[in-house]
Amino acid sequence: MSVQSHIDKVLRNIQICSPGQEEFYQAAHEVLHSLVPLMEEDNRYDFHNILERLVVPERTIIFRVCWIDDNGKVQTNLGYRVQFNSAIGQYKGGLRFHPTVNLGIIKFLGFEQIFKNALTGLQIGGAKGGSNFDPKGKSDNEIMRFCQAFMSELFKHIGKTRDVPAGDIGVGAREIGYLFGEYKKLTGHFEGVITGKALNWGGSCARKEATGYGTVYFAENILAKYDDALKGKICTVSGSGNVAIYTIEKLYEMEAIPVTCSDSKGTIYHKTGIDVNSLKAIKEINHQSLEAYSQVHPDSIYTPVSHYSEGHHQTWSIPCDIAFPCATQNELNLEDAKILVANGCILVNEGANMPTTPEAVEYLKTNNVLFGPGKAANAGGVATSQLEMSQNASMENWTFDEVDIKLRQIMRNIFDTAYDTSKEFGVEGDLVTGANIAGFRKVADSMIDQGAV
Template sequence: MVLPHEPEFQQAYNELVHALEDSTLFTEQPKYKKVIPVVSVPERLIQFRVSWENDKGEIEVNNGFRVQFNSALGPYKGGLRFHPSVNLSILKFLGFEQIFKNALTGLSMGGGKGGCDFNPKGRSDAEIRRFCVAFMRQLARYIGSDTDVPAGDIGVGGREIGFLFGAYKQMQNNWTGILTGKGLTWGGSLIRPEATGYGVVYYVEKMIEKATQGKESFKGKRVAISGSGNVAQYAALKVIELGGTVVSLSDSKGSIISQTGITQEQIAAIGAAKLKFKSLEEIIVDSASAFSGSNSVEYLAGVRPWAKVGQVDIALPSATQNEVSGEEAQALIEAGVKYVAEGSNMGSTKEAIDIFEANRNNNVWYAPGKAANCGGVAVSGLEMAQNSQRVQWTAEEVDAKLKNIMYTCFENCYETAVKYSAEKNAAGLPSLLKGANIAGFIKVADAMFDQGDVF
């Protein structure tokens, strides 16, 4: 398959196919080859006009999308993204990844993704509410608790989910768990905001434990994190809780570096300010007391943190796709990185992944986003379960279930990699890239065979 007009989707497709072809799966079970051309085409692509009124009383028009990619394992499940960069290639890549990510959670969820090229930055609450109503007016006819259950993503947080849910409820006269990421007083789940960040750290916990035979943990590790949204914030807080030192965070305008460690107080200040779409540069100035003295940080405009953090043990890309280049991957290896796990979707370029994979003999272990960051959608699945039962579990219950899902996901990826890899490196570290892709693919493929989608 060659899709030059859809580079992001082409990259995601190539990653899956190359991982499968570079294993013994097709040799041992040739029938699985039949699945590739079927699973790579969405079951349904929906594009619609979103026309809405801004605060000046003017009409604005945006492009809305929903990619319903695969429902073999359950209702379509995947986020909505409101960002100027949104297009079909990006949404198809995200939806394609979501199919196999959701399979790795062990929950009954298919894969999908959606969004709009609307930019919420600088918009008033009233404008965002009117936009969400207009967007849901088009989307409502295609979703349902047993059909397609969207969630939030970049540009779609608790405020947007609330407006979208309210619009759906009024249009359909139906209170149902149609969206996840809801408010705690009306069907949301505890630990949902924290889930992706916590989950990636739980996954890396198992990587460290396996690689060192239980001799090491996060304690004393220097951890570079990119991004400063929910994923990065909660990953950073969990790393600090487990005894690690967070040496970086970033946003689209630059990075902050702290050799002594970013503090919980600083993360709280960043979290509050990011709700108002402030940049890290502005936050450091506005919250000067939290970023001064012994807690001062270095701000680097226009760069990502990877080549600037100095010695580092763990890297957690948690911002957006293709945020680690080949050069940056090499810089991380030279800085001593041993574990790389993606909190973002497809956070590393192909060149970066190739470099990480080539260095497994040097004890560098890479985990792709479809495995490492599946904690977010896992807790979305748990929110769906709570909605179906009309109950709410405690934070401790949800966190325990999340941790178990991430630990089980790691073991599944590890064991699958060992089973279908033709090689293992000298340190005994199999490719989690292959393991994640093969494990997710087999589960979806088996369901597609059973249901007659492939024969």
């Protein structure tokens, strides 16, 4: 059987065994097809059935979460933890609380996490978890009760050398605190079993900023390879969570000009540059819609979702040099890519997980737009989570600058690994292929070393 036929067979089996999990299928399709050059060169992966083993999680945990709202009524949500692969270290990956969460989303995120974690060069395996619980509109007490109920099941499956969750969409410092508090109560252990903790009880400096800072560092490395720099570049950023906010903050430090941000209700375009302090106040402190930003800054333009052109995300309609999709999966489609190309965009650098559709990626590549894939470009968050684990294990506290220096070097190493691997396999500069092969090879070789487990 040819390598291509083998890959197609594995993908068909995914569709049969995991019906309706389109995001997971999309992620597997991208990774597996990019492995053709490696699989043709080295038949060990075929002999050891690595592809078939890799696409099946080592463990999938689904559980009911019952909690009591402020009216005294019992509410029910679904909880998930997919422990995908532990070949190179304990499971590591975030928890997402969002109404769109389902098993397919968690499997896609966990699958991506395997390779992202491998690329960091750190010893951490891939996992993901979460719930279809929506924190929006809930009181602090309701969120606390939900987190406690969620952890009352999750604690059975995690531990500092077993599985170390972190935050993701809908799970910030507040939720991490409630989750950790319940874990400590249930187990009697104060240990580094969750990352993203507050600084005064085991957290790491720069963890909140890490994914956003890291994606900018990755873009810096891409541009440097082509004798270019971020200075003076007009940048469009989607999202307004941690990733987007700290992408914008770091872009200013690099003397770039970030002009957009967005949320589920609309997009802000501020030609002179997004005011980071206003954005933090609106989103981190007051938890408001971005419409409030336009009231504080009347020279900005707010476009509600209902006014978007059909089939387009408003953010990508704004002319830019570099696009940073930092919100969610599949937010940048083929039509958006066409607009970016027409407007002269030179680089799309992913801050979110799989935010660019396959058709859009192919169009960008065909039109010579540089591309930083999420599993490489947004790996700074999980890398800094591992740095938090290291500090917990050694009972040390590193300064912000110490962590930031380590983060910048890790992102440089990830870029070098992805670029050098792309060159090794005859597709120099194709960072999607380079990142996928590099991450896969590390994990697959470890699986072979450890036998049929």
